[in-house]
Amino acid sequence: MSGDATMQVSVWRSGDGKEGFQTFDAPRREHQTVLDVVTWIQQHADPSLAYRFACRVGMCGSCAMMVNGQPRWTCRTHVSRVLKDGRLEIAPLRNLPVIRDLATDMTPFFEKWVAAEAVFAPSESREAPMAPIKPDDPRRVAADAAIECINCAVCYAACDVVASNPEYLGPAALNRAWTLANDARDGGQKARLDAISKAGGCHNCHSMGNCMTFCPNELNPTASIAGLKRATVKAALGWGKG
Amino acid sequence: MLTLRLYLLQRVTAILMAPLVLGHIAVMIYAVQDGLTAAEILGRTQGSLGWMLFYGVFVVAVAIHAAIGLRVIVAETLGLRGAGLNVFAWGAGLLLLALGLRAVWAVTA
Numbered sequence: 001m002s003g004d005a006t007m008q009v010s011v012w013r014s015g016d017g018k019e020g021f022q023t024f025d026a027p028r029r030e031h032q033t034v035l036d037v038v039t040w041i042q043q044h045a046d047p048s049l050a051y052r053f054a055c056r057v058g059m060c061g062s063c064a065m066m067v068n069g070q071p072r073w074t075c076r077t078h079v080s081r082v083l084k085d086g087r088l089e090i091a092p093l094r095n096l097p098v099i100r101d102l103a104t105d106m107t108p109f110f111e112k113w114v115a116a117e118a119v120f121a122p123s124e125s126r127e128a129p130m131a132p133i134k135p136d137d138p139r140r141v142a143a144d145a146a147i148e149c150i151n152c153a154v155c156y157a158a159c160d161v162v163a164s165n166p167e168y169l170g171p172a173a174l175n176r177a178w179t180l181a182n183d184a185r186d187g188g189q190k191a192r193l194d195a196i197s198k199a200g201g202c203h204n205c206h207s208m209g210n211c212m213t214f215c216p217n218e219l220n221p222t223a224s225i226a227g228l229k230r231a232t233v234k235a236a237l238g239w240g241k242g
Numbered sequence: 243m244l245t246l247r248l249y250l251l252q253r254v255t256a257i258l259m260a261p262l263v264l265g266h267i268a269v270m271i272y273a274v275q276d277g278l279t280a281a282e283i284l285g286r287t288q289g290s291l292g293w294m295l296f297y298g299v300f301v302v303a304v305a306i307h308a309a310i311g312l313r314v315i316v317a318e319t320l321g322l323r324g325a326g327l328n329v330f331a332w333g334a335g336l337l338l339l340a341l342g343l344r345a346v347w348a349v350t351a
Protein backbone atom coordinates (compact mmCIF):
# COMPACT_ATOMS: atom_id res chain seq x y z
CA MET A 1 0.00 0.00 0.00
CA SER A 2 1.38 3.39 -0.94
CA GLY A 3 2.63 5.59 1.87
CA ASP A 4 0.33 8.52 1.17
CA ALA A 5 -3.05 6.81 0.86
CA THR A 6 -5.55 8.38 3.24
CA MET A 7 -9.03 7.63 4.49
CA GLN A 8 -11.81 9.71 5.97
CA VAL A 9 -12.42 9.03 9.64
CA SER A 10 -15.45 10.47 11.46
CA VAL A 11 -14.88 10.46 15.18
CA TRP A 12 -17.54 11.19 17.80
CA ARG A 13 -16.61 14.17 19.96
CA SER A 14 -18.41 15.18 23.13
CA GLY A 15 -17.70 17.10 26.30
CA ASP A 16 -17.27 20.86 26.82
CA GLY A 17 -20.92 21.31 25.90
CA LYS A 18 -20.59 20.33 22.22
CA GLU A 19 -21.17 16.99 20.54
CA GLY A 20 -21.11 15.54 17.06
CA PHE A 21 -18.85 13.80 14.55
CA GLN A 22 -15.57 15.41 13.55
CA THR A 23 -13.87 14.27 10.36
CA PHE A 24 -10.15 13.65 10.03
CA ASP A 25 -7.98 12.52 7.12
CA ALA A 26 -5.79 9.77 8.46
CA PRO A 27 -3.09 7.79 6.64
CA ARG A 28 -4.13 4.37 5.42
CA ARG A 29 -1.47 1.80 6.28
CA GLU A 30 -1.11 -1.90 5.84
CA HIS A 31 -2.07 -4.13 8.82
CA GLN A 32 -3.47 -1.06 10.55
CA THR A 33 -5.98 -1.57 13.37
CA VAL A 34 -8.83 0.78 14.26
CA LEU A 35 -7.01 1.57 17.51
CA ASP A 36 -3.94 2.57 15.45
CA VAL A 37 -6.13 5.08 13.60
CA VAL A 38 -7.54 6.56 16.81
CA THR A 39 -4.05 6.80 18.28
CA TRP A 40 -2.75 8.48 15.09
CA ILE A 41 -5.51 11.10 15.33
CA GLN A 42 -4.70 11.80 18.96
CA GLN A 43 -0.97 12.02 18.33
CA HIS A 44 -1.00 13.92 15.03
CA ALA A 45 -4.30 15.73 14.62
CA ASP A 46 -5.95 16.49 17.96
CA PRO A 47 -4.24 15.67 21.29
CA SER A 48 -7.46 16.42 23.18
CA LEU A 49 -9.19 13.28 21.83
CA ALA A 50 -10.20 11.03 24.74
CA TYR A 51 -10.28 7.25 24.32
CA ARG A 52 -9.33 4.19 26.35
CA PHE A 53 -6.99 1.26 25.78
CA ALA A 54 -4.32 -0.64 27.66
CA CYS A 55 -2.93 -3.93 26.35
CA ARG A 56 -3.32 -3.51 22.54
CA VAL A 57 -3.34 -7.31 22.21
CA GLY A 58 -6.95 -8.26 22.98
CA MET A 59 -6.47 -9.13 26.64
CA CYS A 60 -7.69 -6.23 28.76
CA GLY A 61 -11.07 -5.44 27.21
CA SER A 62 -10.77 -1.66 27.50
CA CYS A 63 -10.64 -0.53 23.86
CA ALA A 64 -14.10 -1.38 22.56
CA MET A 65 -15.88 1.22 20.40
CA MET A 66 -18.57 1.38 17.73
CA VAL A 67 -16.91 1.11 14.33
CA ASN A 68 -19.16 1.86 11.36
CA GLY A 69 -22.10 1.22 13.69
CA GLN A 70 -20.94 -2.10 15.10
CA PRO A 71 -19.20 -2.85 18.40
CA ARG A 72 -15.58 -3.97 17.99
CA TRP A 73 -12.46 -4.50 20.07
CA THR A 74 -10.49 -1.85 18.22
CA CYS A 75 -6.99 -3.13 18.99
CA ARG A 76 -7.68 -6.39 17.18
CA THR A 77 -9.90 -5.07 14.40
CA HIS A 78 -8.08 -4.50 11.14
CA VAL A 79 -9.18 -1.44 9.20
CA SER A 80 -9.23 -3.53 6.02
CA ARG A 81 -12.05 -5.64 7.51
CA VAL A 82 -14.34 -2.79 8.48
CA LEU A 83 -13.63 0.04 6.03
CA LYS A 84 -16.82 1.02 4.16
CA ASP A 85 -16.37 3.04 0.93
CA GLY A 86 -13.00 4.18 2.19
CA ARG A 87 -14.53 5.61 5.35
CA LEU A 88 -14.55 4.82 9.05
CA GLU A 89 -17.02 6.08 11.61
CA ILE A 90 -15.84 5.64 15.19
CA ALA A 91 -18.13 6.28 18.16
CA PRO A 92 -18.24 5.38 21.85
CA LEU A 93 -19.65 2.00 22.82
CA ARG A 94 -23.45 1.83 22.68
CA ASN A 95 -25.69 1.38 25.76
CA LEU A 96 -23.24 3.09 28.14
CA PRO A 97 -22.99 6.69 29.33
CA VAL A 98 -20.21 8.65 27.61
CA ILE A 99 -17.59 10.40 29.72
CA ARG A 100 -16.02 12.23 26.81
CA ASP A 101 -15.38 11.55 23.12
CA LEU A 102 -14.78 7.78 22.75
CA ALA A 103 -14.47 6.96 26.47
CA THR A 104 -17.57 5.44 28.08
CA ASP A 105 -18.38 5.05 31.74
CA MET A 106 -18.46 1.29 32.30
CA THR A 107 -19.79 1.51 35.85
CA PRO A 108 -23.35 0.34 35.00
CA PHE A 109 -21.88 -2.61 33.10
CA PHE A 110 -19.87 -3.81 36.10
CA GLU A 111 -22.59 -2.98 38.61
CA LYS A 112 -24.77 -5.48 36.78
CA TRP A 113 -22.17 -8.23 37.30
CA VAL A 114 -22.58 -7.68 41.02
CA ALA A 115 -26.38 -7.42 40.73
CA ALA A 116 -26.41 -10.79 38.92
CA GLU A 117 -24.40 -12.35 41.78
CA ALA A 118 -21.81 -13.10 39.11
CA VAL A 119 -19.26 -13.28 41.90
CA PHE A 120 -17.67 -16.43 43.29
CA ALA A 121 -19.19 -17.43 46.65
CA PRO A 122 -16.82 -19.93 48.28
CA SER A 123 -18.51 -22.84 50.03
CA GLU A 124 -15.34 -23.89 51.88
CA SER A 125 -12.65 -22.07 53.83
CA ARG A 126 -9.21 -21.57 52.32
CA GLU A 127 -7.89 -24.32 54.59
CA ALA A 128 -10.12 -26.96 52.99
CA PRO A 129 -8.41 -29.33 50.55
CA MET A 130 -8.63 -28.45 46.87
CA ALA A 131 -11.89 -29.62 45.27
CA PRO A 132 -11.23 -32.32 42.67
CA ILE A 133 -13.05 -31.43 39.43
CA LYS A 134 -12.57 -33.66 36.42
CA PRO A 135 -11.85 -31.82 33.14
CA ASP A 136 -14.59 -33.83 31.41
CA ASP A 137 -17.20 -33.22 34.10
CA PRO A 138 -20.24 -31.85 32.19
CA ARG A 139 -20.54 -28.79 34.44
CA ARG A 140 -16.83 -28.09 34.05
CA VAL A 141 -17.21 -28.38 30.26
CA ALA A 142 -20.14 -25.94 30.32
CA ALA A 143 -18.18 -23.45 32.41
CA ASP A 144 -15.13 -23.86 30.17
CA ALA A 145 -17.04 -22.79 27.08
CA ALA A 146 -17.99 -19.49 28.70
CA ILE A 147 -14.99 -18.59 30.81
CA GLU A 148 -12.69 -16.60 28.51
CA CYS A 149 -14.52 -13.28 28.87
CA ILE A 150 -12.35 -10.13 28.82
CA ASN A 151 -15.12 -7.81 30.11
CA CYS A 152 -15.00 -5.69 26.96
CA ALA A 153 -18.77 -4.92 26.90
CA VAL A 154 -18.93 -5.53 23.15
CA CYS A 155 -21.84 -7.92 23.73
CA TYR A 156 -23.51 -5.41 26.04
CA ALA A 157 -23.33 -2.79 23.27
CA ALA A 158 -24.64 -5.27 20.70
CA CYS A 159 -27.67 -6.28 22.78
CA ASP A 160 -30.95 -4.66 21.73
CA VAL A 161 -32.66 -5.76 24.95
CA VAL A 162 -30.14 -3.74 26.96
CA ALA A 163 -30.91 -0.81 24.67
CA SER A 164 -34.65 -1.03 25.26
CA ASN A 165 -34.63 -2.15 28.90
CA PRO A 166 -31.93 -0.43 30.98
CA GLU A 167 -32.67 -2.79 33.87
CA TYR A 168 -31.60 -5.86 31.89
CA LEU A 169 -28.44 -7.41 33.34
CA GLY A 170 -27.02 -8.09 29.88
CA PRO A 171 -25.10 -10.91 28.23
CA ALA A 172 -21.70 -10.54 29.93
CA ALA A 173 -22.94 -10.55 33.53
CA LEU A 174 -25.28 -13.45 32.81
CA ASN A 175 -22.56 -15.37 30.96
CA ARG A 176 -20.36 -15.03 34.03
CA ALA A 177 -23.26 -16.11 36.27
CA TRP A 178 -23.53 -19.24 34.12
CA THR A 179 -19.87 -20.17 34.65
CA LEU A 180 -20.43 -19.88 38.41
CA ALA A 181 -23.70 -21.81 38.24
CA ASN A 182 -21.52 -24.64 36.94
CA ASP A 183 -18.84 -24.26 39.59
CA ALA A 184 -19.06 -27.16 42.03
CA ARG A 185 -17.15 -25.13 44.63
CA ASP A 186 -19.63 -22.27 44.64
CA GLY A 187 -22.08 -21.93 47.53
CA GLY A 188 -24.13 -19.01 46.25
CA GLN A 189 -26.45 -20.77 43.79
CA LYS A 190 -29.76 -19.91 45.47
CA ALA A 191 -28.93 -16.21 45.75
CA ARG A 192 -27.68 -16.20 42.15
CA LEU A 193 -30.79 -17.85 40.71
CA ASP A 194 -32.94 -15.37 42.65
CA ALA A 195 -30.85 -12.43 41.42
CA ILE A 196 -31.20 -13.44 37.76
CA SER A 197 -34.95 -14.17 38.04
CA LYS A 198 -36.00 -10.58 38.77
CA ALA A 199 -37.42 -7.95 36.42
CA GLY A 200 -34.06 -7.35 34.69
CA GLY A 201 -33.05 -11.01 34.73
CA CYS A 202 -32.13 -13.70 32.24
CA HIS A 203 -35.74 -14.31 31.15
CA ASN A 204 -35.73 -11.03 29.23
CA CYS A 205 -33.21 -12.35 26.69
CA HIS A 206 -34.78 -12.75 23.22
CA SER A 207 -32.14 -15.34 22.22
CA MET A 208 -31.41 -13.49 18.97
CA GLY A 209 -27.68 -13.90 19.42
CA ASN A 210 -26.28 -10.41 18.74
CA CYS A 211 -23.97 -10.93 21.72
CA MET A 212 -22.71 -14.21 20.29
CA THR A 213 -22.22 -12.69 16.84
CA PHE A 214 -20.06 -9.83 18.11
CA CYS A 215 -18.16 -11.34 21.07
CA PRO A 216 -14.53 -11.02 19.98
CA ASN A 217 -13.60 -14.13 21.95
CA GLU A 218 -16.29 -16.13 20.22
CA LEU A 219 -18.13 -16.87 23.42
CA ASN A 220 -21.83 -17.68 23.28
CA PRO A 221 -23.68 -15.73 25.99
CA THR A 222 -26.96 -16.66 24.27
CA ALA A 223 -26.33 -20.32 25.12
CA SER A 224 -25.21 -19.43 28.65
CA ILE A 225 -28.43 -17.48 29.20
CA ALA A 226 -30.49 -20.38 27.85
CA GLY A 227 -28.71 -22.56 30.43
CA LEU A 228 -29.60 -20.11 33.18
CA LYS A 229 -33.25 -20.07 32.10
CA ARG A 230 -33.34 -23.86 32.33
CA ALA A 231 -31.62 -23.78 35.71
CA THR A 232 -34.13 -21.27 37.13
CA VAL A 233 -37.08 -23.28 35.82
CA LYS A 234 -35.68 -26.52 37.25
CA ALA A 235 -35.09 -24.89 40.62
CA ALA A 236 -38.59 -23.33 40.63
CA LEU A 237 -40.20 -26.69 39.84
CA GLY A 238 -37.96 -28.44 42.36
CA TRP A 239 -36.29 -30.70 39.79
CA GLY A 240 -33.03 -31.42 41.53
CA LYS A 241 -30.10 -29.05 41.45
CA GLY A 242 -30.09 -26.42 38.70
CA MET B 243 -39.69 -6.74 33.00
CA LEU B 244 -40.01 -10.49 32.49
CA THR B 245 -39.59 -12.17 35.84
CA LEU B 246 -39.25 -15.94 36.26
CA ARG B 247 -42.95 -16.13 37.19
CA LEU B 248 -44.13 -14.36 34.02
CA TYR B 249 -41.69 -16.39 31.93
CA LEU B 250 -43.04 -19.64 33.38
CA LEU B 251 -46.66 -18.56 32.92
CA GLN B 252 -45.96 -17.73 29.28
CA ARG B 253 -44.28 -21.10 28.66
CA VAL B 254 -46.97 -23.11 30.42
CA THR B 255 -49.76 -21.36 28.48
CA ALA B 256 -47.81 -21.96 25.25
CA ILE B 257 -47.64 -25.68 26.03
CA LEU B 258 -51.38 -25.69 26.71
CA MET B 259 -52.16 -23.80 23.51
CA ALA B 260 -50.13 -26.01 21.16
CA PRO B 261 -52.53 -29.00 21.12
CA LEU B 262 -55.57 -26.73 21.39
CA VAL B 263 -54.53 -24.80 18.27
CA LEU B 264 -54.10 -28.06 16.36
CA GLY B 265 -57.48 -29.26 17.61
CA HIS B 266 -59.08 -25.98 16.62
CA ILE B 267 -57.61 -26.13 13.11
CA ALA B 268 -58.79 -29.73 12.73
CA VAL B 269 -62.30 -28.70 13.75
CA MET B 270 -62.26 -25.79 11.28
CA ILE B 271 -61.16 -28.04 8.41
CA TYR B 272 -63.79 -30.63 9.34
CA ALA B 273 -66.55 -28.01 9.51
CA VAL B 274 -65.61 -26.41 6.19
CA GLN B 275 -65.01 -29.68 4.32
CA ASP B 276 -68.30 -31.06 5.49
CA GLY B 277 -70.07 -27.82 4.62
CA LEU B 278 -71.70 -27.61 8.02
CA THR B 279 -74.13 -24.72 8.44
CA ALA B 280 -73.99 -22.40 11.44
CA ALA B 281 -77.08 -24.05 12.82
CA GLU B 282 -75.51 -27.51 12.50
CA ILE B 283 -72.37 -26.34 14.24
CA LEU B 284 -74.32 -24.73 17.06
CA GLY B 285 -76.37 -27.88 17.35
CA ARG B 286 -73.22 -29.81 18.19
CA THR B 287 -71.55 -27.26 20.46
CA GLN B 288 -74.46 -25.95 22.48
CA GLY B 289 -74.86 -27.68 25.80
CA SER B 290 -71.56 -29.53 25.31
CA LEU B 291 -69.39 -29.42 28.41
CA GLY B 292 -66.49 -30.81 26.36
CA TRP B 293 -66.47 -27.95 23.86
CA MET B 294 -66.99 -25.45 26.64
CA LEU B 295 -63.90 -26.76 28.43
CA PHE B 296 -61.87 -27.01 25.21
CA TYR B 297 -62.46 -23.42 24.18
CA GLY B 298 -62.66 -22.12 27.75
CA VAL B 299 -59.16 -23.35 28.55
CA PHE B 300 -57.99 -22.04 25.17
CA VAL B 301 -59.31 -18.56 25.89
CA VAL B 302 -57.76 -18.42 29.37
CA ALA B 303 -54.37 -19.55 28.01
CA VAL B 304 -54.52 -17.05 25.14
CA ALA B 305 -55.43 -14.18 27.45
CA ILE B 306 -52.49 -14.87 29.79
CA HIS B 307 -50.01 -15.63 27.01
CA ALA B 308 -50.90 -12.61 24.89
CA ALA B 309 -51.01 -10.19 27.83
CA ILE B 310 -47.46 -11.15 28.86
CA GLY B 311 -46.22 -10.85 25.26
CA LEU B 312 -47.88 -7.47 24.79
CA ARG B 313 -46.43 -6.36 28.10
CA VAL B 314 -42.89 -7.02 26.83
CA ILE B 315 -43.54 -5.36 23.47
CA VAL B 316 -45.05 -2.25 25.03
CA ALA B 317 -42.27 -1.99 27.62
CA GLU B 318 -39.44 -2.45 25.11
CA THR B 319 -40.77 -0.38 22.22
CA LEU B 320 -42.77 2.34 24.01
CA GLY B 321 -40.80 2.42 27.25
CA LEU B 322 -43.84 1.97 29.50
CA ARG B 323 -42.81 0.86 33.01
CA GLY B 324 -44.06 0.37 36.56
CA ALA B 325 -47.74 0.72 37.48
CA GLY B 326 -48.69 1.88 33.96
CA LEU B 327 -47.23 -1.30 32.50
CA ASN B 328 -49.10 -3.49 34.99
CA VAL B 329 -52.37 -1.70 34.31
CA PHE B 330 -51.84 -2.14 30.57
CA ALA B 331 -51.00 -5.87 30.83
CA TRP B 332 -53.90 -6.67 33.18
CA GLY B 333 -56.23 -4.60 31.01
CA ALA B 334 -55.16 -6.41 27.83
CA GLY B 335 -55.48 -9.81 29.53
CA LEU B 336 -58.90 -9.12 31.04
CA LEU B 337 -60.22 -7.68 27.77
CA LEU B 338 -59.13 -10.78 25.83
CA LEU B 339 -60.55 -13.00 28.54
CA ALA B 340 -63.92 -11.20 28.52
CA LEU B 341 -64.23 -11.22 24.73
CA GLY B 342 -63.17 -14.85 24.50
CA LEU B 343 -65.36 -16.18 27.29
CA ARG B 344 -68.34 -14.27 25.89
CA ALA B 345 -67.86 -16.06 22.57
CA VAL B 346 -67.40 -19.46 24.25
CA TRP B 347 -70.54 -18.88 26.29
CA ALA B 348 -72.54 -17.88 23.20
CA VAL B 349 -71.55 -21.01 21.31
CA THR B 350 -71.56 -23.67 24.01
CA ALA B 351 -74.01 -22.59 26.76
Ligand code: SF4
Pocket residue numbers: 158159160161162170171204205206207208209210211212221222225
Ligand atom coordinates in the same frame (compact mmCIF):
# COMPACT_ATOMS: atom_id res chain seq x y z
S1 SF4 C 1 -29.13 -13.19 22.83
FE1 SF4 C 1 -29.97 -12.22 24.66
S2 SF4 C 1 -28.23 -11.27 25.70
FE2 SF4 C 1 -27.56 -11.80 23.61
S3 SF4 C 1 -27.85 -9.91 22.44
FE3 SF4 C 1 -29.74 -11.11 22.23
S4 SF4 C 1 -31.10 -10.45 23.91
FE4 SF4 C 1 -29.03 -9.69 24.36
Ligand code: SF4
Pocket residue numbers: 148149150151152153154155156171172175214215216217218219221
Ligand atom coordinates in the same frame (compact mmCIF):
# COMPACT_ATOMS: atom_id res chain seq x y z
S1 SF4 D 1 -18.79 -12.13 26.62
FE1 SF4 D 1 -17.43 -11.58 24.91
S2 SF4 D 1 -18.19 -9.60 24.18
FE2 SF4 D 1 -19.09 -9.93 26.20
S3 SF4 D 1 -17.72 -8.87 27.62
FE3 SF4 D 1 -17.05 -11.02 27.51
S4 SF4 D 1 -15.50 -11.08 25.91
FE4 SF4 D 1 -16.59 -9.14 25.67
Ligand code: FES
Pocket residue numbers: 053054055056057058059060061062063064073074075076
Ligand atom coordinates in the same frame (compact mmCIF):
# COMPACT_ATOMS: atom_id res chain seq x y z
S1 FES E 1 -6.49 -2.62 24.26
FE1 FES E 1 -6.70 -4.37 25.56
S2 FES E 1 -8.23 -5.52 24.51
FE2 FES E 1 -7.89 -3.85 23.14
